Structures are given as structure tokens and as C-alpha cells.
Amino acid sequence: MSLPRAKSEAFEREDLPFxxxxxxxxxxxxxxxxxxQINETHRRGLDVGGDDA
Numbered sequence: 001m002s003l004p005r006a007k008s009e010a011f012e013r014e015d016l017p018f019x020x021x022x023x024x025x026x027x028x029x030x031x032x033x034x035x036x037q038i039n040e041t042h043r044r045g046l047d048v049g050g051d052d053a
Contacts, residue, residue, distance in 0.1 A: 013043050 016039050026032045 015039055016042055
């Protein structure tokens with residue numbers, strides 16, 4: 001039995017929806033740098049491979 005796959009275009013490699021307002025109000029958002037990092041990880045992906053163990 002296989003599970004139905006989610007629509008592959010659901011999370012494209014573009015900015016997350018909150019980035020426009022986050023950029024507009026960057027000076028008032030104390031965690032703006034964190035939002036930028038979350039967005040960058042979303043766009044580029046997360047490298048989880050490797051032999052760090």
C-alpha cells in the first residue's frame with residue numbers, strides 16, 4: 001500500500017509568503033535574521049547527508 005503523494009509544487013523553491021511583509025518591516029522585527037535564514041533553508045534545502053556521526 002502506498003500513500004498518495006502530495007502535490008510536488010506545493011513548496012516550490014521561491015520565497016515563503018511572509019518574506020514580503022518581513023522585508024518591509026525588517027527594522028521592527030527583532031528576529032528578522034531568523035526569518036531570512038528559514039526562508040533561505042526553504043529555498044536551498046537542508047543538507048542532511050553526511051557522515052557526522
